[in-house]
Structures are given as structure tokens and as C-alpha cells.
Amino acid sequence: MKNLDSVFWAYTLGWAIFFGFYLSIAKRSSDLRAEVDRLKKSAPENSQEK
């Protein structure tokens, strides 16, 4: 079928961009969750030191 490769690449690259964007949100969320845990753990230690 003529031009089917263009249709394939338009859809594939488009969804790859969306997938990459969603992964970047998931990665940033996961990093922030780890940071929240670290800060919550360090908060009692800091108050005990004082």
C-alpha cells in the first residue's frame, strides 16, 4: 500500500513522544517521592540533635 510507511512513522513517532513524556513525569514523581521519604526520615533526627 502506497505511503503506508509515512502513516506508520507518523503514528509511531507521535506515540513514542507521548510515552517518553509520560515516563519523564513518572520518573520525576518517583524522585520526589524518594525526596519526601528522605526529608521525613531526617526531620526527627534533626529535632533530636537539637
Added chain:
Amino acid sequence: MAKRVLLGAAAVLLVIAAAYASFFVAPQERTMGVLQRIFYFHVSCAWAGLSAFSIGFLANLLYVWKRKEKYDWLGVSCVEVGVAFTTVVLISGPIWAKPAWGIYWTWDARLTSTFILWLLYISYLLLRTLIEEPDRRALLSALFGIFAFIDVPIVFGAIRWWRTQHPAPVIMGGPNSGLAAGMVPTFFFAVFAMHVFMWFLIAERYSLEKMRSDVELLRQEAEAT
């Protein structure tokens, strides 16, 4: 969280159904054949991107007026999602243009205004990385977002006001325009599906921004103790 999972599942199901309809339900266009099926993806992404920028614009106005951080979170979330959709438009368009027009790109009114729109909102995101103080960052980026939005009606009107390379609009394009009757339901279904997907991405991004603000508060508390 449960609402976001449900919204995500609905978005995924809808975009799969829209892709199916684009390939197996909509009729084959006579001149371009299978190539025209990019239309359902390309145009629905373009509309979703412009919708995201429009919601972002309202959030920017509300931030300037009310100075509540939730509007700043919504503003940046919409802009990031809008940039993702516009990137897809700027990639799928040239892939469609090469076999249809014989060229990937030309500095036509619609293409140029869309590219400028993308650059403006990339600048918005860069601007946010340059300002440390949260209130100042929120206000300046809201003001820049309001300025950047000027290009949205230009993108919308470009194919109506100036007849250059990009085809004339098939929806809201006047009396001599329009889609074949068999293509209309698939097109509007694809637009709806892409808007649900857009809402899902905005909800995910908003939750990230809210979490970032919580981390900032925790850091300040940790420094104070």
C-alpha cells in the same frame, strides 16, 4: 489517585478505539489514500494542544488575579502537555507533507505560527528554570504565558486568513469546506479521545507539581529545625 488511574485507563482505551476507527472504520480518501489517515491523529493532537494552552492561559490569568499557587501548578502542567502535543504535530505534519506536497517543511503561515507557538512555550518552560524564588517564578511565568497565548488565535486563524501551502480548514472553514460524511464521526471521536488523554496527562503533571511544592515545604521545615 484512584480517579487518575480510572482516567488513565479510559484515556488508553479511547485512544486505542480512535486509532482502530481511523484505520478500519473511516472510509479511504480518494486522492491521498491511506496517507490521509494521519489526519485523525495529526489534527486531534493539534486541537488537544491548543486546548491545553487555552486552559493554561486561563490558569495564568487566574494566578495573576488571585495569586493562588494551584493556578501556577495548573498553568505549568497545561503548558508542558501542550508542548508535548505540539511537538507531535510538528513531527507528524512533515511526515504527512513529504509524500503529499513533495517537501517536509515550508515557511507557510500555519506551519510558521505553530513553530513560533512551540518556541514561545519552550521559552516559558526555560524561564521557569531560571527563577529560584517560587512567587516571583509563578508571577513572571504567568505573565509570559499570557503573552505567549497571543499566538494561539493566530495559529487557529492562519489557514483562514492567509491562503498559503497548508490546506484550508475542513472544520469551521466556511461554506465550501467540510469532511466527507463518513469521516466526521471518526474525526470527532479521535478529537474526544485525544482530549481525555490530554486531561489525563495534565492531571499527572499537576500532581507532580503539587508534590514538588510539598517537598519545598518539607525542606524549609527541615532547615528550620
